[in-house]
Amino acid sequence: MRECEVSDKFSVLISVYFKEKPGFLEKALESILNQTLKPDEVVLVKDGILTKELEEVISAEKNKFNKNNIDFVCVQLEKNMGLGIALQKGLEKCKYDYVARMDSDDMATDTRFEYQLKYMNEHKDISVLGGYIDEFSVEGEVIRTKTMPLTYKDLYKYGKYRNPLNHMTVLFRKKEVLDVGGYKPLKGLEDYYLWCRMLSNGYKIANIDKVLVHARLGNFENRRGGFEYFKTYIKLRILQKRLKYTNLAEFVVATILTALITLSPKNLRGGLYKVLRKSGR
Template sequence: MKFSVLIAVYAKELPSNLRQSLDSIFNQEMPPNEVVLVEDGPITQALEQVVMDYTIMYPELKVVKLEHNVGLGLALSEGLKHCSYDIVARMDSDDLSRPERFSKQAAWMELHPETDVIGSWVDEFSDDSSKIISTRRLPETHSELLRFSRYRNPMNHPTVMFRKKAVLEAGSYRHCPLFEDYDLWVRMMQHGAKFHNLQESLLLFRLTTQLFDRRGGRLYIRQELNFQRKMYHMGHITLSRLIVNCIVRTLLRLIPNGWRKFGYLFFLRR
């Protein structure tokens, strides 16, 4: 099965993180036929050097340069247009895919043509990828994920492999700050796409203090409440679920960062 990998990078990424991420992609048991790397606006000279090094080593690396920073959703939408194959695996520029990830997901997609999106759990780490802090486990079957999606994101975005055709039929990625993937999954479910999660961790996800900072504050609350209203207007959630979601999520975003981190690691990850 031939497939592409879609990854985006922007100026604030650390060059060392990008190197590790690309190494985890190219050192797979089942390497991709193509890697589409989107530069979301101008990047640093150090990042450009990393990209140049890997384009020399791996001719299957295709670079798409965007003149301005447009945000993750629109960057991925543009990158998807450059993916040559219908099967596309997502990856983030600071995470690490386990060596068996692509082979296991591709095998599932080949045996289950009804599946449009497949993901997995993730193991989360801080500085040392050998020291796992927590694991984000998600339901397995489509019916479970459909129910789960009414109050939480049903997929770990950097773990997914999907059918490009199904993504495009739902409208592809769009500008939905902080919720680009969740927004796409809901629209795909509305269009009848089928989801599945392998019940094992196939990716190492980098947790940073900045991540928890970004998930708090009034700006995040506004973005989140806007997205909850979108789900309601799409008919994905009921009015009562909208109200409950908005109350719970607003409280979570207003508590101190340390408490929010504790809640994520010791309640939402269990």
């Protein structure tokens, strides 16, 4: 792909906490440095006190970014506050209106930012842009590709039942995200809640049909289940209804689907996710 001819500067927002593996963080940051279109700024939020090993990785990587004329800003939180608060604190420090999200254990494909900036400059009506992810446990061995609906029209419907964006892939317009309040605490669903507020306020989102991030699968299905997670999801369903994003019938259907997924046995959860993906819910 030819070099992207855009003048817009952008920030990358990433949060890390003490349980992250130093090697994973290093690879995540290196994948940013290896982009065909490099950011102008990285804002890294330290969500509480980090280990010595993590601090060493951050220090070494900061030097590399500075040598590439990329600002590397660290935001220190006194204690672990959770992803929603950490990202909001970091977002407020981002200099530029375009902000790309990265997770601290994933790796961006080398043309990710080039594709996204080009798309956003050609589609001024889009506020948030995501894409596909390749999920893996062992590097180089893709377990599956997580695709998503592409168009605003399809995503508006899809978002009533499922998260419409792969969070670690998004690039958004900072002002428009802040206009709806930015990130708010809702454990495990901070991003989904943000997209619901944007959609209910008339902002448009989209996905591109390209893999933008190699995502570590870890223990995804296990983490996305259990009674506590179900309760958090029900809070989201109620918030969707209050936003008038969903009507009563959609609220009921979404709640039933949520119960099926989150309260099902761990060995069935992965299969249910696949069925719902194919059905568009």
